[in-house]
Amino acid sequence: MSPLMVPVLLVLAATAATADNSMSVMPGCQQSCGGVDIPYPFGTGTGCFRKGFEVACINNNNGSAGEILVLATTDQTIRVLHLSVSPVPEARVLLPVAWQCFNTTGDVTGSYSGDVDFNREGVYRISNTQNELFVLGCNTYAYTNGVRVHNSRFRYKYFTGCITVSNDPTDPRDGACAGLGCCHVDIPPGITDTSMSMSGWSHANQDFCPCDYAFIVEKGNYSFKASDLLSTYIPNNQTMPLHVDWTMPLRLDWAIRDNGSTTAVSCAQAPNKTDHEYACRSSRSKCVDSTNGPGYFCSCTKGYEGNPYVVGGCSNINECIRPDEFPCHGECKDTDGSYECKCGPGYESDGDPKENPCHPKLSGSAKRVIGITVGISVLFFIILGAGVCYLLKRIELEAIERKNGSERLKNVKTLILFTKGQLDKVTRNSVLLGKGGFGEVRKGTLLDPDKTEVAVKASIKVTEDTKDEFTKEVEIQSRMMHKNILKLVGCCLGVDVPLLVYEYAAKGSVKDILHGKNNDPHREPLTLESRLDIAIGSAQGLAYMHSYTENGIQHADVKPDNILLDGGLVPKISDFGLSKVFEAGKDYTMLVKGCLPYMDPVYKDTGRLTPKSDVYSFGIVLLELISRRPVVDGENSLVNQFKIVYEQDKTGKVLFDQDIAKEEEDIHILDEIGIIAMKCLKEKVDERPAMASVASALVILKDSWERKILVKKQRQRFSSTSIN
Structure with missing residues (x-):
């Protein structure tokens, strides 16, 4: 054990x-909002941000309590999910989906290009390595473009898009996005917004698919469903999209681009380090040229970590408390920006003790003689003093x-x-x-x-x-x-x-609260909202572990027993007895013994444990949260039961905990959680989402569910008022 x-x-x-991110913000400025840290150059309020990086903390108006962080460089509400300055400059946000709808004669009844003016200062580029473009429809194409050029054959340097068709409502299938109702493509670098150009092809007599959609989304965060092609009708008989407030998460690269000038700045063109316009303010920082568009960003130098955009923001790494990243087979001493490793007295190494073990200098017989001599001497002096017992x-x-x-x-x-x-x-x-x-x-x-x-x-x-x-x-x-x-x-x-x-x-563990301590039949009630919060918090904790160091920390034993709950049911990932810190250049580890029912089958076959192994185990935890069934019930596997019902019925309704599956919107959100779990349980490791993507998807699901509940309550109040 x-x-x-x-x-x-x-x-x-x-x-x-x-x-502690107190060294990551300007003095006197807000450090976080809605659980999202706000590292400089981002900030809220005068003097707290660099030009182009302003964010705002506002009240959440979608029915859930608390505050949310949004971009302040646009008139629209663009929610910020995460801000990062290291190891890569990145912002994760929610942006709206472009759409256009038609009536049965093919006339356009409404449209939205998806244009969001969030990049007024030009600091952002849509990450071409972390996002992809989706187009949904049955007789359409859509494309976006980037990098305006002059005196050229085309107005823009990049164009990207795809075509999707379908002549029969039975053609589109869930999870299949290769041209029948759905298509997707990679995007080029340099794209600065999500505005879409959509086709004018005829949609007459196409009532089974009356709307087109186009959006850029973070890879692994959207899986096509045929139901997404449907629409709904509002009282004035106009067709409006089912997802009129649909938003998708995507990643934005950012950089220091122009500092108010007309020419973007590279490291070679950047101001002198003593100039207040130069962004890299820490004395332990360096300039790095941007790889997505012009400009530069800052990074802490080797041996330091933190926020390079703040004076004193890069602090020394104590390598001696990170032996898995910085090995030492002798006595370790931290130094400024590095560390020393020496063999202790009486020991030596056949090379650098950072790489080679230390061994005794003296022979065994010599050590015994010295030991006996020292022992006799110590004994002699000990018996002389009154402090013999204490010593x-x-x-x-x-x-x-x-x-x-x-x-x-x-x-x-x-x-x-x-x-x-x-x-x-x-x-x-x-x-x-x-x-x-x-x-x-x-x-x-x-x-x-x-x-x-x-x-x-x-x-x-x-x-x-x-x-x-x-x-x-x-x-x-x-x-x-x-x-x-x-x-x-x-x-x-x-x-x-x-x-x-x-x-x-x-509150004990998730296992306790789901299945009762010692199989106690009087289990504590657990609402759907509480289960969503437990799932979101657990995913965020695991995502933090995976990204905490440059190479990540693997938990290796994710299960309900190891997710604990405080008095407010806030989940806490526990039991790090099997945790592994990955070595540089290696994305797996070996020789780990976890709990068999939750173990990644890839590890069972290959002996290789990856961050996606935690994702697999977490998928089983999600199934237990929505079904309140144990992972193994007699001879039945919970994973196999869910796979069978989703393949046959396209829903896990028969397995959901009936305490939380009473309303239509609740069943829908439970199905969405089940779909996320099925993605986590993919047999091929590369097809599983990253834990950060799982956490974001769950946050988005909760927001969507709360909006639907809010709309339902508003309609009920409206109906009640109309009757009276």
């Missing part, structure tokens, strides 16, 4: 922890701490090292939360002003064979700061069996 096997009763109770206990305590990894863990700045006496006070009059093969778990209270509640867990005994595994797991978990990642507060190493201290909350 892993030394960090966290019991299902542990969970965070304090407010959600997020990575022996101190030596024993230090030996125990070293055995438990203190030499490595004392360098972890995010970890509190408690003494046994301190923890005795924390757990005084404590409540026993659980006991099993992992040891006891007790509730305690820290002696801080807030009287923070914690859970203290006894780990398993650490040996020389398991010390590296134990310290690595502690390092991984203590470094990650995210509202959906279980926070390890500290540990006590001065005991035979190390004690681990976690923040505490009361």
